[in-house]
Amino acid sequence: MPELPEVETVVGDLRTALVGRRIVAAAVHRPVVVRHPPWPTFATTVMGTTVRGVDRQGKFVLCELTAAGSEGVPGVARQRSSGAVPEEALDDGDGRLVLVVHLGMTGHLGVWPREHPRLPHTHVVLDLDDGRQLRFADARRFGRVAAGVLGELRERGVVPRLGVDPLSPGFGAAAIAAALGNTRRPVKAALLDQSRIAGLGNIYADEVCHVAGVRPTRRCHRLTRSQRQRLAEAMVAVLRTAITDRGSSIDDYRDLWNVPGRHQEKLCVYGRGGQPCVGCGLPLKQTRVVGRTTVYCPRCQR
């Protein structure tokens, strides 16, 4: 399942593959995956645009597009045509035209030569000016694509308000710890709540709790200062390591070229219910918290 590290991996690879490329054709084979604007306007919105940059907000992939035909027009083309521009230099304002992709559970973005056979369940195909195609495939169709001005997409709820991004340079451990809040809900609920903390899903929420030594069932308002601090630090450490490993491929996640990540082998608790804890050897407990399968060590996590 694509969570922050998988999305970050895809975003980095997309940046290399797409920046500077023009979208010369757009085909939607399964209109229901296009969240906005209604097909076929989606196709005309992206057609003829050039990709200026690729970044991420939580699990949302944002490809910044120039308006069609605006390349080289003074005052419209921006001073960052090289593609080697650092991420921070990108306009993160709501005025930019963006192609938005959320991968949901089984969504996949691929970049392939036009003649390369398509993966099953390929719903959207964008032809690029280098003879390759950006393809969106998704067996379970929980994923969505959209295009438009970011501010309008926000107003329409296509891109929701997201909480702090644990890897954003703008947020330190204190801000992340505060974002957990003081509710009586279990800490796992807060970790999964994208409007508090953006980017964690079921896999990394459990891993973060394990590394922090906190039970996923612990209520937020009962967290000690030190537990909050450890959770904040664990988020950064777990997510960064997973990104280094190019994400976790449990069942479906693959990168742009269909290559799996390698972090699944390093997961401490996810998918390991009943197996011995890497810390103490006691069998890991598998339960259900806020409707999600949850695994933790009853000794190492309090």
Next chain:
DNA sequence: ACCTACCTGGCC
């Protein structure tokens, strides 16, 4: 703050 629908491949 909770519940259910959405979806399909994989597994018992």
Next chain:
DNA sequence: GGCCAGGTAGGT
């Protein structure tokens, strides 16, 4: 043949 996986939206 039926159930389960889970991110998000939308409803109560």
